[in-house]
Every structure is written in C-alpha cells, then in structure tokens.
Amino acid sequence: xxxxxxxxxxxxxxxxxxxxxxxxxxxxxxxxxxxxxxxxxxxxxxxxxxxxxxxxxxxxxxxxxxxxxxxxxxxxxxxxxxxxxxxxxxxxxxxxxxxxxxxxxxxxxxxxxxxxxxxxxxxxxxxxxxxxxxxxxxxxxxxxxxxxxxxxxxxxxxxxxxxxxxxxxxxxxxxxxxxxxxxxxxxxxxxxxxxxxxxxxxxxxxxxxxxxxxxxxxxxxxxxxxxxxxxxxxxxxxxxxxxxxxxxxxxxxxxxxxxxxxxxxxxxxxxxxxxxxxxxx
Ligand code: NAD
Numbered sequence: 139x140x141x142x143x144x145x146x147x148x149x150x151x152x153x154x155x156x157x158x159x160x161x162x163x164x165x166x167x168x169x170x171x172x173x174x175x176x177x178x179x180x181x182x183x184x185x186x187x188x189x190x191x192x193x194x195x196x197x198x199x200x201x202x203x204x205x206x207x208x209x210x211x212x213x214x215x216x217x218x219x220x221x222x223x224x225x226x227x228x229x230x231x232x233x234x235x236x237x238x239x240x241x242x243x244x245x246x247x248x249x250x251x252x253x254x255x256x257x258x259x260x261x262x263x264x265x266x267x268x269x270x271x272x273x274x275x276x277x278x279x280x281x282x283x284x285x286x287x288x289x290x291x292x293x294x295x296x297x298x299x300x301x302x303x304x305x306x307x308x309x310x311x312x313x314x315x316x317x318x319x320x321x322x323x324x325x326x327x328x329x330x331x332x333x334x335x336x337x338x339x340x341x342x343x344x345x346x347x348x349x350x351x352x353x354x355x356x357x358x359x360x361x362x363x364x365x366x367x368x369x370x371x372x373x374x375x376x377x378x379x380x381x382x383x384x385x386x387x388x389x390x391x392x393x394x395x396x397x398x399x400x401x402x403x404x405x406x407x408x409x410x411x412x413x414x415x416x417x418x419x
Pocket of ligand 1: 164165166167168190191253284285306307331332333336337338342357360378383385386412
C-alpha cells in the first residue's frame with residue numbers, strides 16, 4: 139500500500155530551538171548516485187518527509203533532484219546534510235555548506251551536522267562556531283552534530299554556550315548507548331540513531347527479535363524500528379527496495395509492551411559496526 143501527500147502518522151519531535159523534526163526519516167548512505175532519484179522518489183511517495191544525506195555520500199544533487207520533482211513544497215520535506223572531515227575549520231565550514239546547498243539546489247537545509255568530531259584535527263570547536271553563523275544567516279534552520287561523545291559535546295557547549303539540537307550516533311539493540319542517551323536527555327539534545335537496523339546484518343536474525351516479530355505479526359525490522367520510536371529516538375533507516383521502504387514506514391500502528399522493551403534492552407552488547415568517534419578521521 140502506498141500513501142501519498144502529507145497524510146502520514148509519523149510523529150514530529152520538537153528540537154530545542156523550537157523547530158520540529160519527523161521522528162522517522164530516510165537515510166541515503168551508500169545509495170549510489172544513479173539510484174538515488176528513484177529511491178528518494180519512492181520514499182517520498184510512501185510518505186517519508188525527512189531525508190538524511192551528507193556531502194560524503196556523493197548523492198546530494200540527486201536528493202535535491204528527487205525533492206524538486208516530487209511536487210512537494212520545500213517546507214514539507216526536512217532535509218539534513220553533513221559537513222565532511224576535510225572541511226573542519228571556520229572558513230572551510232562556511233564553504234562546505236554553500237557547496238552542499240548548491241548541489242542540493244536549495245537555499246537552506248533544515249538541519250546541518252558536523253559528521254565526525256575528528257579529534258586528531260582538533261578543530262571541531264571552530265567548526266561549531268561557523269555552524270552557529272550559518273544558522274544565524276538562515277542557511278541552516280537548525281544545527282547539530284554526529285558521532286560526538288560527551289567530551290566533545292561538553293567542549294563545544296563550554297566554548298560557545300550553544301547546545302546542538304541533536305547528536306546522530308550509531309545506535310541499535312546491539313549498541314544501545316545508554317550513557318550518551320542519558321546525557322542527551324539531561325541537556326535537551328535529541329538522539330538520532332544511525333544504522334538503526336544494525337545495517338541489516340546479524341541483528342535482524344536474532345531469535346528473540348524474531349519471536350517478538352511473530353507475536354505482533356510484524357517483521358524483525360519493524361520491531362527494531364518500533365523499539366527506537368518508543369525510546370524517543372529519531373530513526374533514519376535506509377533501503378533501496380520499495381517493499382522494505384514501505385515496511386520500515388509502517389511502525390506506528392502497534393506497540394511493544396514494557397516487558398518486550400526490556401527483552402530488547404537485554405540485547406545490548408556494546409557492539410559497534412562503524413568507526414570509533416574517539417579515533418576516526
Ligand atoms: P541501516 O541500519 O538503516 O540498515 C540498512 C540496511 O538494512 C539495508 O541496506 C538493507 O540491507 C537492510 N534493510 C533495510 N530495511 C530492511 C528490512 N525491512 N528488512 C530487512 N533488511 C532491511 O544502516 P545504514 O544505512 O548504515 O544507516 C541508516 C542511515 O544512517 C544511513 O543511510 C545514513 O543516512 C545514516 N548514517 C549516518 C552515519 C554517520 O556517521 N552519521 C553513519 C552511517 C549511516
């Protein structure tokens with residue numbers, strides 16, 4: 139089944155700057171540029187109204203093309219992009235967003251993120267100051283970070299007094315990030331989960347998740363996404379397969395019980411699939 143238009147049941151979460159973000163969005167990491175227009179078009183047809191891209195994904199132009207061709211108003215689609223590791227520093231950061239906007243064919247993004255802190259360069263504070271300017275001049279409605287640890291968050295807030303609206307981090311049942319999520323809650327920072335399905339490898343074959351899925355007449359992917367939603371995370375699953383794009387969208391008409399949430403909590407193994415932010419870059 140396909141839903142068109144803005145008639146979706148996706149909750150909007152309030153960001154600390156007063157703007158809103160759809161709790162479920164669509165990620166396009168590793169979607170090849172030649173497949174991106176069709177894939178994003180499918181997601182928008184299904185009802186997704188938030189797209190997560192990045193300069194590093196090499197598909198911003200095609201994301202912009204799909205949005206332009208959708209016939210949706212600009213304000214109906216929440217667009218996130220990210221500053222790559224080779225553009226840290228004040229002036230480079232300003233240039234990075236201008237280049238992303240040019241590729242996207244947009245005059246602003248809804249959310250601009252520092253993709254990785256890259257502590258070895260030690261310039262993320264300066265980069266964050268540039269993002270604050272980009273928000274002031276309207277090029278980025280909201281600003282946030284990705285892959286920041288508590289230490290990185292504390293440094294940018296101490297230096298500027300500006301708290302990011304969200305931190306996009308690797309998060310799935312095998313890597314539950316409880317300490318970082320607690321810190322986010324205490325500081326009014328939303329948690330956005332990348333690789334929310336554990337990249338589809340292993341996690342979705344877990345027998346306990348399979349059992350919960352069969353109890354609810356759902357798929358393992360839907361159970362995992364529902365777990366994220368009930369924790370209050372923003373989620374951005376990726377798929378290039380239309381049936382899965384639809385499946386991942388249908389998670390708002392069932393609920394996991396407290397006991398089922400507890401079962402999933404028991405799957406935490408501190409297992410990262412991606413790089414460690416303390417050393418990456
Ligand atoms: P994901 O957890 O969303 O997994 C995607 C994979 O899971 C797909 O390629 C497919 O193989 C499988 N899958 C998807 N739907 C399925 C379904 N219904 N049933 C079975 N298998 C299914 O992983 P991801 O793509 O790494 O992460 C999602 C998004 O997060 C990315 O597209 C990107 O936007 C973002 N991301 C950000 C960072 C960062 O550093 N900020 C890093 C990685 C990803």
